[in-house]
Amino acid sequence: MMQLSDRVLNLPQSATLAVASRAKAMRRDGLDVLSFAAGEPDFDTPAVIKRAAIAALEAGMTKYAPTPGDPEAREAVAAKLRDENGIPDVTANHIVISTGGKHGLYLAYQCLLDPGKNQQVILPTPAWVSYRPQIELAGGEVVEIPTTVESHFKITPDQLRGALNEHTRVFTINSPSNPCGTMYSPDELGALAQVVVEHNRSGGDVCVLSDEIYEYITFGETPFASFAACHPDVAQYTITANGLSKGYAMTGWRIGYIAAPSGEAGIAVAKAIAKLQAQTTTCICAFTYPAICAALTEASNDVENMRLQFGERARLAFKLVSEIPGFICPEPTGAFYLFPDVASHFGKTSAQGQSIGSAIDFAEALLVEKQVAVVPGDDFGGCGPNHIRISFACGPEQITTGMARVREFVDTLT
Ligand code: PMP
Ligand code: GLU
Numbered sequence: 001m002m003q004l005s006d007r008v009l010n011l012p013q014s015a016t017l018a019v020a021s022r023a024k025a026m027r028r029d030g031l032d033v034l035s036f037a038a039g040e041p042d043f044d045t046p047a048v049i050k051r052a053a054i055a056a057l058e059a060g061m062t063k064y065a066p067t068p069g070d071p072e073a074r075e076a077v078a079a080k081l082r083d084e085n086g087i088p089d090v091t092a093n094h095i096v097i098s099t100g101g102k103h104g105l106y107l108a109y110q111c112l113l114d115p116g117k118n119q120q121v122i123l124p125t126p127a128w129v130s131y132r133p134q135i136e137l138a139g140g141e142v143v144e145i146p147t148t149v150e151s152h153f154k155i156t157p158d159q160l161r162g163a164l165n166e167h168t169r170v171f172t173i174n175s176p177s178n179p180c181g182t183m184y185s186p187d188e189l190g191a192l193a194q195v196v197v198e199h200n201r202s203g204g205d206v207c208v209l210s211d212e213i214y215e216y217i218t219f220g221e222t223p224f225a226s227f228a229a230c231h232p233d234v235a236q237y238t239i240t241a242n243g244l245s246k247g248y249a250m251t252g253w254r255i256g257y258i259a260a261p262s263g264e265a266g267i268a269v270a271k272a273i274a275k276l277q278a279q280t281t282t283c284i285c286a287f288t289y290p291a292i293c294a295a296l297t298e299a300s301n302d303v304e305n306m307r308l309q310f311g312e313r314a315r316l317a318f319k320l321v322s323e324i325p326g327f328i329c330p331e332p333t334g335a336f337y338l339f340p341d342v343a344s345h346f347g348k349t350s351a352q353g354q355s356i357g358s359a360i361d362f363a364e365a366l367l368v369e370k371q372v373a374v375v376p377g378d379d380f381g382g383c384g385p386n387h388i389r390i391s392f393a394c395g396p397e398q399i400t401t402g403m404a405r406v407r408e409f410v411d412t413l414t
Pocket of ligand 2 (some may be wrong): 014016017037038039040102128129130178
């Protein structure tokens with residue numbers, strides 16, 4: 001048997017992708033599985049975006065492109081971040097376009113962290129399953145700030161202050177949040193930014209990595225705000241990570257981007273990230289660059305239309321989930337997830353005799369007995385082991401039928 005590296009042997013599977021692909025395989029086998037597993041919009045990519053890629057392909061945009069991205073697409077991203085998000089002074093030179101948001105984050109952690117140097121990354125949890133593995137692959141140590149349902153899974157400035165120390169290199173924040181389905185207000189982000197600014201002014205050296213991939217999927221009163229724009233002095237310390245996967249329904253296109261901190265120092269960060277990209281993936285698929293420009297400048301009606309539908313689904317899913325005995329979660333305000341605490345059912349037995357000792361058991365029995373796929377919360381960290389994640393990126397009929405099945409499952413636990 002060929003010897004594999006410890007690095008990869010110790011790497012956990014992506015729990016989200018694993019459940020989603022199992023649900024798909026069960027459907028292929030003819031089972032009537034309703035999947036609430038994947039964090040993937042069910043909508044098709046808007047036509048205006050597809051047309052731009054088709055035209056570029058037909059025009060022969062089939063060669064290697066510049067590693068950080070072609071100039072028009074980088075400028076379109078920079079203009080969006082300046083004009084729409086209010087991030088000051090971001091230029092095309094601050095942007096690196098990456099193979100999906102996930103690889104952008106991976107490149108950023110690789111550029112910020114070294115193994116063996118006792119470098120810490122603050123991560124409010126529950127948090128998306130890939131942050132911890134990516135941070136650890138880069139040699140960093142994850143310092144969780146656990147949150148609760150009661151705080152709507154948000155941390156306070158005091159909690160952040162308490163977690164910062166001379167070893168902290170990165171503070172990762174994801175608002176709206178996967179898996180929590182909640183988001184910070186601009187004022188709440190501003191108060192967290194103030195803590196970072198004070199820390200760095202008194203000798204600290206912390207970079208904020210703000211993952212804003214769900215920026216367009218919001219449905220509460222709270223407007224979305226970019227971390228880099230929520231305090232006058234924080235852009236110089238903030239890397240903004242984003243991409244087209246969620247808001248534009250483009251998960252299969254694999255388009256993400258990183259905006260480096262403002263100023264000359266930030267351009268050096270972008271160059272470092274591009275250097276690593278040059279040695280790993282070179283550039284993204286070349287004929288998709290014009291599609292990025294089309295998405296950022298011509299698809300706002302499509303995005304708004306999807307956002308409104310996500311809002312309706314959020315209200316429906318929250319209503320149905322809140323009616324299930326023992327399920328507790330805050331009202332969703334952003335991203336397309338509910339993350340209910342289901343621990344009051346631990347210790348019970350399912351209709352087919354499976355004992356439910358954990359969220360993993362709960363999700364397994366629900367899949368086998370009711371053909372409903374959800375992701376157990378364990379790999380999201382913090383209070384995650386008491387929770388399951390329900391993605392409502394699917395139509396209202398599926399939400400209604402699926403939550404009725406979950407309800408039946410719960411009602412027959414003894
Ligand atoms: N960040 C978060 C919080 C996510 O949920 C996802 C979804 N996979 C990503 C980043 C990466 O998105 P992608 O690589 O599909 O662009
Ligand atoms: N982010 C999505 C999710 O959480 C897609 C899968 C993944 O990349 O983790 O389900």
